[in-house]
Ligand code: FAD
Ligand code: 2HG
């Protein structure tokens with residue numbers, strides 16, 4: 001039976017005093033064994049998975065990562081790569097005593113070409129720092145997410161993070177142009193190209209995008225960055241149903257639409273209750289955040305105005321507010337970006353990250369509300385509706401096995417029945433690894449296992465994650 005519980009520890013070696021000597025010599029002052037420091041690296045952002053690692057390594061260079069992995073592979077020591085530790089599926093922390101390999105000190109920008117907009121940087125650069133650096137040069141990162149203040153670009157690439165701008169700039173599979181990766185045995189794979197086009201053989205970097213640290217450690221990234229838009233508008237709208245608004249929005253805002261994000265009334269209640277945020281408009285069943293980004297303020301505002309007039313006169317939208325200045329834009333965005341934080345205050349959270357056709361997507365939330373009744377504290381829906389991606393979150397005062405049994409595998413079966421994905425953007429990590437078959441065929445999963453065995457024959461890289469227990 002599929003399960004998110006940890007499997008038994010695999011027979012890796014345990015860290016010995018001689019191993020610690022090796023790490024201390026290689027990384028003076030950066031091989032951490034202090035239990036207080038280790039505590040926060042052993043537990044995930046949701047505080048739902050806790051490992052027992054006794055050593056945290058903080059390399060600064062690719063060569064150091066290479067030496068660490070070469071040593072660990074020879075010694076059969078398991079390694080858990082870690083970026084900003086904001087992952088939501090228990091992938092970024094050890095399950096047992098795996099060594100934590102952190103990219104926190106690999107935070108150098110290597111090059112930026114202001115003609116092509118191609119940035120090359122080390123994997124541990126914090127997303128928000130990259131955004132700030134680029135904005136000074138009149139560019140932006142092609143991705144943005146609520147965890148930007150902590151997450152690392154290497155972690156983003158390893159999870160193939162989607163986020164709030166995917167609708168406009170596409171996924172990292174398109175914007176990442178090159179990667180440098182250290183393989184499990186320490187070999188350095190330099191695929192750090194800075195070319196828009198390169199069809200010479202297999203595109204190996206794609207294997208590492210979204211593979212959650214199971215195939216190699218990403219040490220550097222090159223990424224194509226868009227120009228900073230000259231004009232940005234944000235509208236926060238309330239409505240009875242969102243699908244027709246989405247259709248109208250796509251039709252009328254076209255190429256200037258840069259985000260179409262969604263939250264329901266239950267999310268709004270949690271923002272008000274736990275974060276003391278104020279609803280900027282009158283209460284509605286659904287709320288949408290629309291962003292436009294373009295090069296001509298008058299043109300963009302006219303388009304937005306026409307769109308708003310249409311959806312208001314046709315009663316698709318019941319109330320709304322628009323922002324053009326930065327502080328108000330930020331405030332409106334926080335109504336969407338801070339929902340995950342509000343949920344964390346609400347109790348134990350069961351998280352589902354579903355891809356489905358936009359039309360069908362909210363049915364799952366309604367369905368689960370009916371199914372769970374008052375067994376659940378809150379059942380909320382929000383997400384990147386413009387990308388067909390729903391975040392269904394269900395809270396209870398504490399971990400509740402009976403509630404979980406009522407949710408799973410029902411949610412996965414429901415999603416699979418409509419050919420959806422059971423993990424649209426967060427990956428599988430520890431928690432969802434065994435549910436992969438709801439979205440992938442046995443042949444595809446077997447091939448993934450073959451690739452893992454080829455690149456990491458001893459299975460030292462992020463064991464117990466991503467692949468199901470019957471494969472590894
Ligand atoms: P970590 O959490 O440290 O690691 C994530 C995975 O990548 C782990 O499996 C880890 O082993 C691996 N990894 C990390 N660095 C490397 C590396 N250099 N090489 C190889 N493997 C590595 N996700 C979205 O897709 N869209 C969102 O909108 C979004 N919003 C979020 C909002 C909040 C408030 C939070 C807490 C999380 C959100 N996430 C979102 C989830 C999360 O996936 C992203 O925050 C981010 O991509 C993870 O980056 P990180 O550096 O924190 O990686
Ligand atoms: C978001 O879009 C993130 O806000 C987090 O992907 C979603 O916590 C979640 O379920």
Ligand code: ZN
Pocket residue numbers: 162163383384391425
């Ligand atoms: Zn998301």
